[in-house]
Structures are given as C-alpha cells and as structure tokens.
Amino acid sequence: MIEIENLSLSFGDRRALDDVSFHVPKGAVTGFIGENGAGKTSTFRVLTTWLLPDPETVSVRVGGIDLLKDPHAACSRVGVLPEQLALPGELRVDEYLKFRSRLxxxxxxxxxxxxxxxxxxxxxxxxxxxxxxxxxxGYRQRIGLADALLGDPPVLLLDEPTRGLDPRQITQFRELIDGLRGNHTLLLSSHVLGEVEQVCDRICVISEGQIRLEEDRETWMQRLDQLGRLHLELDCPDTGAKSQVTQWLKEQPEVSTVENEGSVWSIQADRTLRTRIGKKALDEKWIIQELRSEPATLESLFLQWTGPEKKKAQS
Amino acid sequence: MKRAYFLFRKELTSIFVSPVAWIIMVLFTLVMGANLYLSMIAVSGDLKQLVAAGYGGLVSWFMLLVIPPLITMKSLADENRQGALEVLMVTGISDASVVAAKWAAAWIFYVILWCCLLPLWGILGMVGVLDTGVLFVTHMGLFVVGAAYCANGILASALTSHPLASAGLAFMFNVGLFMIHWLRFFFRPGDLELLWVEYLSAVHHIGDELTQGILDIRVFVWWGSFTLLTLFLSARVLERRRW
Structure with missing residues (x-):
C-alpha cells in the first residue's frame, strides 16, 4: 500500500532522509521506530505532501498512486494523526469535523x-x-483520529498517537488502533516500543535517515528468541565443576555468550536450551537452584540495530 | 477554490466565536465614535467637512495601521507554530488557497468593523445634510487600503511563527507604506517624483482625494495590485518549506 524507493530529503546541507526504501503491505500495522531526529516525522511529512522529496528520489507510491506525479490524489488516500495535534478550541467537535470533511x-x-x-x-x-x-x-487524540478517518482513506499515518495519554487512555487507544487493523493500512510511529511490540505486524527501524531493519512479526520474534538470556544458578559446585559447566555451555550451538560469576551463569541463547540444561543437570547430578529465561525485548533489538557498532558496520 | 471557500467560512466563524473579535468591535466603535464626536465639534457641525476630519485624522490612521496586524497576527504564524497548518495542508488545499482564505476572512472582519460606524452616519444624516457619495467613496478607499494592510499582515504572519512578532512586523510594513507620504517634502511641485509619491501615498488618497469626493480609479488599481502582489509573496513564503 505504501512503497518507497530511494527516498531522499535534504534541508540545506543536512540530509534528513538518505535513500530510504521500504514498503507497507495492505492492511498491515507497521511500527515505524527510531530515535528523535531519525527521520520518522520527515517521512510522514513527505507522505502527506507537506514536504517535497529531493529530485533524486525514485518513487513514493501511496495506494498505487505515484506521489511525485500526482501529489493531490496520493494525499487524498492518506489520513494522518500528527504528533503535534492542534485543534481550534473555539469550535465544537461537529463543526470541526464537518469543516474537515468538506476540505x-x-x-x-x-x-x-x-x-x-x-x-x-x-x-x-x-x-x-x-x-x-x-x-x-485522550478525547483530543480520539478526535484527531476521527479526523484522520474522515473520507475513509486506505492509509493512516499515526505519529506518536499515545503521547501524553495516561495508562488507561493508552490501553483504550491501543484497542482503537487494533480495531482499524485490516480495514486500513497503518504506519505507526512511536517511541514506546512495548506498544509497537503489542500492536504491530511489522517493524521498520530508521536511524540517521536510513532504514536499518524492516521485518515482519514472525522474523523479529525469532530474533528476540535468539537474543534472550538464560540465568542458571547451581548449588555451589567446586571450581573444576564450574569450568566443566562453562565449557559444556560454550559447546552448545544455540549459545552466543556465556558469563560466569560465582555459581551463576548468564547465557545468551535460544530458550530451547533450557530442556537440555535440565537433562544435563540430571546426568551430571548438578543441583539447580534456579533456571529462568529472560526474553529479549524489542528495545534490545532496537538498541542493537541503531547502536554505534551497527552504524559503523553499515557505513 | 471550493476548499478556499470552506476555509474562509471556518476562519470567519473562528473570528466571530472568539470574544476578542467582539471586544475589538466595541472598542473600535467607541474610539471612532468619540473621534467623530470631537471632529464634529472641530468642524462646527458641518457634515460636509466631517468625513475628511473624521476619517483623515490621526485616530483614524492609527486604527488603519494597528487593526489589520491585530486581526491577521494569528492567521499563519500561530498555526505554523502549533502544527495546525500542516494538518490543514494534508487535505490537499493549496498554499495560495490558504493565503487567500485567511486574508479574505481578515479583510471581511476589517470591513465589518468600519461598517459598525454606519449607524452613526445614519443618525447624522437624519439631523443634517450628509453627502452620501463622499461617504461611500471614502469607505471604498478605506476598504481597499485596508485590503493591502491586511495582506501585509498575512505576509508578516507567514514570515514569522509568533503572533506578536507577526503583529510587530505587519505594523512596520504598514507604517512604511504610510510614511511614503512624507517623501513629498523632498520634491518640488511639478516634479515627476512628487506625482509618484502621490500615486503611492494612502494619506494623499484618503485625505486629499476620497474624503473630498474625488474618485480616481488609479487608487484602486494601485492598492489592488499591491494586495495581489503581497498575497502572492505570502503564498511563496508559505511554500518555502519545500524549497
């Protein structure tokens, strides 16, 4: 529904978007995440035709319409809930929405x-x-969303939709967004990664004007599984036994890193390793005090993909 | 054009649902009413001279210079700062339509302000002999000069993102136009430059021509052209985010 190919946007010498390419399939809820100034709002502003992309941009298509060739038609297919919602306080809700409908x-x-x-x-x-x-x-945000829904546009751009809401309002708003799934294609920008994790079918990570990651839920959940940690505490094995445990853990194919402190091991590995640790402990007569898995969050994935090492590797 | 009309209607509604607009109307009517009363004493009740004395005087000019910046200061500056302009543009309305609609709403309010004084003139007309032609022509002049001053306000509002800065800038633009009149002291009668100064001077148009019943179509051509040019510049300024 949204197809962006080599989108660039510059403000003078500063390049806000640098060859950005991604696509949002029809009916999907896509989380668009990135640090402050990463280029999320700039991308939204191009999609709403508020800003014009640089001439070298190859294509920006919204609902099958080329935004570069027919911005007005493309614009009519987009409803937007901006981060900074300015409503004319002197008007009533119906007056405002009627005015917006006419426009x-x-x-x-x-x-x-x-x-x-x-x-x-x-x-x-x-x-x-x-x-x-x-x-x-909370109601102002709802009216903003109602405005975005006027004319039933196939694409909705929601920029930080739950900003400034209390926990109850956030839950209610999340339910509203969930209700729009399927009927509209949603691109949701948010700093609240837990929210993105709950609501979105896909994620798109942007950093310093470049897309770092674009994945569907299944793939990123697999990544999270791999990035998860296991905490293992054994009942005071002697030094020799400790090094035997560490050695065995390092030999397991799912294990990325092993850290040992006293009788506690912190292992970065897939959760499935837990069963084998249990079996091994029975065989070797290790006494397990605690074995728990700590799943990775989207936050850790985000930090990994926007961290300095990744940027360095990509550059 | 349809979108511009819808925006114009909304802007006008926004002006009239705000108490500030009604306060301005009451204050304007009171101040200008007092000004007309004092002018009437000054011209010893001669209604023929009252139009020139009342509308060509300092109080009237102060209103002309100050009111348009106050009406227009929030038009684009405030909306730009709050992000409302971006929300507006998402609907596909053009920059030129936004500028035209905001200017038209401000100008109509300005016209309504001056029309608030018409009942006073009606009462005066009942008790004395009033030259309605002079009054009509003077009002046309005030409206066309006001159109240009409102356009200055819209341009200032597009250039800044703070209403007070916008009002200050628009006031400076208006004073700049007003001061053209005093360039005449640099020239002698018969100089071509003096003719130019008179052609551009609002004080000359209102004080020496329109309030005297002299209708010169060039006045409308000049102020109309100036308004259009300023509105065009405002639209270009609004577009600068895309440059």
Whole structure:
C-alpha cells in the first residue's frame, strides 16, 4: 500500500532522509521506530505532501498512486494523526469535523453521516456537541483520529498517537488502533516500543535517515528468541565443576555468550536450551537452584540495530 | 477554490466565536465614535467637512495601521507554530488557497468593523445634510487600503511563527507604506517624483482625494495590485518549506 524507493530529503546541507526504501503491505500495522531526529516525522511529512522529496528520489507510491506525479490524489488516500495535534478550541467537535470533511471532499449530503461514523469508530459519539477546548487529552487524540478517518482513506499515518495519554487512555487507544487493523493500512510511529511490540505486524527501524531493519512479526520474534538470556544458578559446585559447566555451555550451538560469576551463569541463547540444561543437570547430578529465561525485548533489538557498532558496520 | 471557500467560512466563524473579535468591535466603535464626536465639534457641525476630519485624522490612521496586524497576527504564524497548518495542508488545499482564505476572512472582519460606524452616519444624516457619495467613496478607499494592510499582515504572519512578532512586523510594513507620504517634502511641485509619491501615498488618497469626493480609479488599481502582489509573496513564503 505504501512503497518507497530511494527516498531522499535534504534541508540545506543536512540530509534528513538518505535513500530510504521500504514498503507497507495492505492492511498491515507497521511500527515505524527510531530515535528523535531519525527521520520518522520527515517521512510522514513527505507522505502527506507537506514536504517535497529531493529530485533524486525514485518513487513514493501511496495506494498505487505515484506521489511525485500526482501529489493531490496520493494525499487524498492518506489520513494522518500528527504528533503535534492542534485543534481550534473555539469550535465544537461537529463543526470541526464537518469543516474537515468538506476540505477532504466528502459530498455535502454525506457529511453529517460521515461525522457520526468516525465519532462512532473512535468511541466518542457523545462528544459531538462539545467544544474542542473542553476535551481531555485522550478525547483530543480520539478526535484527531476521527479526523484522520474522515473520507475513509486506505492509509493512516499515526505519529506518536499515545503521547501524553495516561495508562488507561493508552490501553483504550491501543484497542482503537487494533480495531482499524485490516480495514486500513497503518504506519505507526512511536517511541514506546512495548506498544509497537503489542500492536504491530511489522517493524521498520530508521536511524540517521536510513532504514536499518524492516521485518515482519514472525522474523523479529525469532530474533528476540535468539537474543534472550538464560540465568542458571547451581548449588555451589567446586571450581573444576564450574569450568566443566562453562565449557559444556560454550559447546552448545544455540549459545552466543556465556558469563560466569560465582555459581551463576548468564547465557545468551535460544530458550530451547533450557530442556537440555535440565537433562544435563540430571546426568551430571548438578543441583539447580534456579533456571529462568529472560526474553529479549524489542528495545534490545532496537538498541542493537541503531547502536554505534551497527552504524559503523553499515557505513 | 471550493476548499478556499470552506476555509474562509471556518476562519470567519473562528473570528466571530472568539470574544476578542467582539471586544475589538466595541472598542473600535467607541474610539471612532468619540473621534467623530470631537471632529464634529472641530468642524462646527458641518457634515460636509466631517468625513475628511473624521476619517483623515490621526485616530483614524492609527486604527488603519494597528487593526489589520491585530486581526491577521494569528492567521499563519500561530498555526505554523502549533502544527495546525500542516494538518490543514494534508487535505490537499493549496498554499495560495490558504493565503487567500485567511486574508479574505481578515479583510471581511476589517470591513465589518468600519461598517459598525454606519449607524452613526445614519443618525447624522437624519439631523443634517450628509453627502452620501463622499461617504461611500471614502469607505471604498478605506476598504481597499485596508485590503493591502491586511495582506501585509498575512505576509508578516507567514514570515514569522509568533503572533506578536507577526503583529510587530505587519505594523512596520504598514507604517512604511504610510510614511511614503512624507517623501513629498523632498520634491518640488511639478516634479515627476512628487506625482509618484502621490500615486503611492494612502494619506494623499484618503485625505486629499476620497474624503473630498474625488474618485480616481488609479487608487484602486494601485492598492489592488499591491494586495495581489503581497498575497502572492505570502503564498511563496508559505511554500518555502519545500524549497
């Protein structure tokens, strides 16, 4: 639904986006993650035609329409919830959404129904007559999302949608996003990686204007499994036994690193190693005090892919 | 154009649902009403001279220079700062349409302000002999000069991202245009340059021509052209994010 090929964007001498290429399949919820200033908002701004990409950009297609050739048509296929949501406080919710509907080309006789539809979609129909400056932050975000849904655009760009919300509002908003899955293609930018992990089918990691990683859930979950750690504590084996344990662990194919301190081993390995450790302990009569796995998080994957070593390797 | 019209309607609604607009209207009517009252005393009740005395005086010019920057200061500056402009542009509306709609809403409010004084003139017309032609022509002049001053406000608003800075800049633009009149003291009667200064001077147009009942179409050509040029520049300034 979104296909970007060699997208570049410069502000003077500074290159905000450097040959960015990625695609978002139809109906998928894709997490677009990166540090501050990595290029997330710049990418969104190109997709909404607020900014024009550099001339060397090969192609930016939204819903099958080439944004470089027909920006207005491409723009009409995108709904956006910006990070900085500025609503005209002096207007009522219905006045604002009707105005936005007209701007988005919703025909006159459908406007009221469309406003009711989007307010129902974001679970805020009771807010229809409220002034925008009297709404809580959670409802303001919902109205922003309702605005993005006006005209039923196939693509939704959500820039930090849960920023400033309390935990309950975050849960509710996450449910709303979940409800849009399948009907819309979502590109969701967020710093809250736990949220991305829960909601998204795909992730796209951007750092210093370059795409570092683009993967679907299955692949990144496999990565997380591999990056997980096992903590093993044995009942005071003697020094010889300790080195025997360390040696055996290092010989296992799933193991990446082994660290030993006293009678505790910290092992970076796939979780499946636990069963074999159990069997080995029975055979060797090791007394296991504790054996627990600590799964890796998207955060660790993110740090790995945007860390200085990776940048150095890529450059 | 349709989108520009929808935005214009929304802008006008936003102006009139804000209490600030009504406060400005009340203050404007009170100050200008007092100004007309004092002018009437100064011209000993001669309604023929009252238009020139009331609308060609300092108070009237102060209003002309100050009101447009106040009306336009939030138009683009505030929206740019808050990110509302970006949200607006996502709908596919063009930069030129945004500029035109914001200017039109500000100008209509400016026109309505001056129209608030019409009941006063109506009452004066009932008690004395009022030259409605002079009054009409003077108002046309005020509207066309105001159109240019509002365009200056829109340009200043596009150039800055803070309303107060925008108001200050627009005021400076307006004062700059106003000061053209005083270049006349550098030239002698008959000089070509003096004709140019008079052609460009709002003070000359309103004070010496329109309030005297002299209708010169060149006044409208000059201020109309200036307005269009300034609005074009404003649209270009708005587009600069893409340069």
């Amino acid at each position: 988005k080309g919703v025909s006159g006789n459908r406007i009221h129904d469309e406003v009711v539809r989007v307010l129902n979609a974001v679970n805020a129909p009771e807010m229809i007559r409220r002034r925008l400056d009297t709404l809580s932050q």
